[in-house]
Amino acid sequence: MPTVRFTRNHVAGGTYDRISQPDKPHGWRDMNKAKRIAIFERLKEATPKPETELQYQTPFELLIAVILSAQATDVSVNLATKKLFAAANNPEALRDLGIRRLKSFIKSIGLFNTKAENILKTCQILIDEHSGLVPKDRPSLEALSGVGRKTANVILNTAFGEPTIAVDTHIFRISNRINLAPGKNVREVEDRLMRVVPNDYKQGAHHWLILHGRYVCVARKPRCGACVIEDLCEFKDKTEYE
Ligand code: SF4
Secondary structure (H helix, E strand, C coil): CCCCEEEEEEECCEEEEEEECCCCHHHCCCCCHHHHHHHHHHHHHHCCCCCCCCCCCCHHHHHHHHHHHCCCCHHHHHHHHHHHHHHCCCHHHHHHHHHHHHHHHHCCCCCHHHHHHHHHHHHHHHHHHCCCCCCCCHHHHHCCCCCCHHHHHHHHHHHCCCCCCCCCHHHHHHHHHCCCCCCCCHHHHHHHHHHHCCHHHHHHHHHHHHHHHHHCCCCCCCCHHHCCCCCCCCCCCCCCCC
C-alpha cells in the first residue's frame, strides 16, 4: 500500500485537502464516477443544448471569432464580428481587406494589433494549403497563426462535433474547485477531464462547464445557493449567495 499523506494546497478557486499518493497525478482523491455522471446529467437537464455565446455562421467565422476572443469577452467579439463578417466572411475577402481595414473593425478588442496579423496569416495559410476551408484535424489547426491547443479544441468541438474539451479559465477553476478534474495547469486538467468525463457527455462538457463557470460557479463568490449541483460538488467553502 502506498503511503498516504494529507496536506493543504492552494490552487485556483480555493483551498483543498490533498492526499499524496505516488500512483495518482498530484495525489488528488478522485470524485467517484456516479457523482460525475450525476453532475453532467444535471447540467444537461438545465441546458439541454449548450452552445457557444460567440456568434458565427460558418467554421471560418467561428475560427476568427475564437482567435479574437483571447482575453476578450464574447460580447465585445460579437460586436466587432457583426460588422467585420458583413464586410468579409471568407479567407480571401478577409485577406483582401488588408491590415489597416481589418484593424479598424477589431480595434475595440484587446491585443487587436497582434490578432489582426495572426488573422491575415491564417487566411493566407487557409487559401494556400486548405482550399480556403478550415481543416478538421488538430495538427493543421495548430499550424495556423494565433491558434493554440485551446482554440483548436474549440473548433474541433463546436464546428465539427468532436468530443474535445477546451480548458479556459472557467473550466480550469471549476475542475479544481469542485474536484471534478484537478490539475496544476490547463493541460493537466484537459487530460484529466478527457479521462473522467463520461463519454456520453464529452461533446457538451466544454460548454456546460463554461456556462456554469460564467454564470453560477463564478470566480470571486460562487452562487452555491442557486447551483443545480450543490449537493454533488466537493468544494468545502460553499456560499449562500443566490
Ligand atoms: S456548489 Fe458552489 S462551488 Fe460548487 S459548483 Fe455550485 S457554485 Fe460552484
